[in-house]
Amino acid sequence: MEEYSTDQEQKKEDGKRDLLSMYPAELEAFLTEISEKKFRARQIYDWLHVQHATSISQMTNLSKLLREKLESLACIDEPEPVEVLTSRLDGTKKYLFRMKDGNVIESVLMRYSYGLSVCISSQVGCSMGCRFCASTIGGRIRNLTASEMLGQVLQISRLEGERISHVVIMGSGEPLDNYDNLVRFLRIIGDPDGERLSLRDITVSTCGIVPNIYRLAEEGLPVTLALSLHASGQKERETLMPIAKKYEIHAVIDAVKAYFEKTKRRITFEYSCVRGANTSTADADRLAGLLKGLNCHVNLIPVNPVREREFTQPDRGEIEAFRRMLEKKGIHVTIRRELGRDISASCGQLRRSYLKDHGDILPDRCRIKTK
Structure with a gap:
């Protein structure tokens, strides 16, 4: 996916990041920000937009520690x-x-x-x-x-x-x-x-x-x-x-x-x-x-x-x-x-x-x- 600039900040009022609204490059930047490997962004993006995971806990190719970190910092913001x-x-x-x-x-x-x-x-x-x-x-x-x-x-x-x-x-x-x-x-x-x-x-x-x-x-x-x-x-x-x-x-x-x-x-x-x-x-x-x-x-x-x-x-x-x-x-x-x-x-x-x-x-x- 090509990347596009935007003024929109993908962050919820509770401070959690809105994973489902992020472009791949934004996911990479977020992973880097929390001291994780950038390649994890592709895995997360695949879980969200190909496998349509409804929770971070379903992302089983991520370590338990990473999943716990993501759950504290991010969300999948579906109605x-x-x-x-x-x-x-x-x-x-x-x-x-x-x-x-x-x-x-x-x-x-x-x-x-x-x-x-x-x-x-x-x-x-x-x-x-x-x-x-x-x-x-x-x-x-x-x-x-x-x-x-x-x-x-x-x-x-x-x-x-x-x-x-x-x-x-x-x-x-x-x-x-x-x-x-x-x-x-x-x-x-x-x-x-x-x-x-x-x-x-x-x-x-x-x-x-x-x-x-x-x-x-x-x-x-x-x-x-x-x-x-x-x-x-x-x-x-x-x-x-x-x-x-x-x-x-x-x-x-x-x-x-x-x-x-x-x-x-x-x-x-x-x-x-x-x-x-x-x-x-x-x-x-x-x-x-x-x-x-x-x-x-x-x-x-x-x-x-x-x-x-x-x-x-x-x-x-x-x-x-x-x-x-x-x-x-x-x-x-x-x-x-x-x-x-x-x-x-x-x-x-x-x-x-x-x-x-x-x-x-x-x-x-x-x-x-x-x-």
Whole structure:
């Protein structure tokens, strides 16, 4: 694995070093710092990212003394899975994870013909304030570390007994608002000497943090970029997404065009369809003009119900008509399947905690048994 510089210090509040977030060279530096041989770093990295050890005690080719030293100075900082809901409609699963500090997040597992796809969170809560999204209710508590992001993938893979083939960073939080941890996560999960997940099978969602779209384009990471657009014009977008007041819609489109030119990865536009807000003929005309000439795909998402919000989705006929209007203008369009809607696992429904007092937990929920 190539090494990359970062300002992030891989140290927890209790002073322990976060092994799962470290690059190989950082592990070597850490081993040297504690007066151990550098070659042990490769062994530790293999245990973490190839054999997927969940504890330092499992690293049996390290001496007992070294393991004891590591346990006093370092940790494997994965979130703990504590609860799972399974959709009766389509088998989608929603996982509740608890961090070491007690904060909780949600992740979603979707099963497709090509394999297992997981939608993971990048922050505890979100500060973007999108009007139709549950994740932003209560704001952002903190960023997730690279290990907490990776841990969602690893824990779900263990519980399912299958390898995860695709990752979507579209759960709670704005990934590009947690830029350093995001890039660290991508480099570690895509490492051919470690986790070995193809970066082409990873999608990073953003509501349009323009400077960091340009930064990501220069990272040499061939991930798919999904822009949460949700409107065809500036005023309409500001109504749904407060971030649009900071980053004007044409500036956002210019940034994703630059991302495509640099990476040659087709851009996905997420477009939540809201009754009476963004599916008119005028919207189709403006959207087609906005995206003209761009290699892209528009994903129409019937807005999902959120208890605290009043937005409702148009009827199916209106969404189909909007799709046809866009297709006639040369735009590639699909309508997203509403997976996991009965367990609040669909787009815009993830939170930093379940609302147990409001009935968001089904009576027959399954509690995960952990060691």
